[in-house]
Every structure is written in C-alpha cells, then in structure tokens.
Amino acid sequence: MNDSDRVQWHYTPFDSVGPLRFGMSHEEASAAMELQGFIGTVSSTHQRHGALDFLAVFRERTAPAYVRAVTGYL
Structure with a gap:
C-alpha cells in the first residue's frame, strides 16, 4: 500500500492523533474509530x-x- x-x-503533540485523543477511554476510542470506518478489539494487555x-x-x-492499521494502549 502506498502512503497516498x-x-x-x-x-x-500531547493532544491527538487523527480521531484519537490522549486520555480517551476504550469505549470512546472504539466509537471514534468506528466513525472513521475502522473496527477493532480492545482487550486487557498481557x-x-x-x-x-x-x-x-x-x-x-x-x-x-x-491486518492491523492502528494499535493503541489505553
């Protein structure tokens, strides 16, 4: 996939990346990503x-x- x-x-910096803001809950992050056409899972980290x-x-x-497009830690 090309960057374009x-x-x-x-x-x-220290605020947001695309639709994700630092400090969001996992519910807020999932909702924001869904509005952008992404689906995903949130689980406890090992x-x-x-x-x-x-x-x-x-x-x-x-x-x-x-295929992972975005990985985040909440």
Whole structure:
C-alpha cells in the first residue's frame, strides 16, 4: 500500500492523533474509530505499559482480520 492510499491523519503533540485523543477511554476510542470506518478489539494487555491496561487493535472495515492499521494502549 502506498502512503497516498492511506488515510491521512493530523498529529498534535500531547493532544491527538487523527480521531484519537490522549486520555480517551476504550469505549470512546472504539466509537471514534468506528466513525472513521475502522473496527477493532480492545482487550486487557498481557504486559502493562505504565498505567495503561488495555490494548486496542483496529483495522479498516474491509481489511482482512490479520491486518492491523492502528494499535493503541489505553
């Protein structure tokens, strides 16, 4: 996939990346990603990342299940 084929998101340091804002709950992140055409799963992490307990994995709605477009820690 070429970069020109990918969804282009803006990044604001310490604030947001595309539709995701730092500090969102997993429910808020899932809802924001769904509005952008992504589906995903949120699960407890096996290895904690500081205070972050959940791993969120999103893919475009039409992509195969094994393709990850966005991985986040919540």
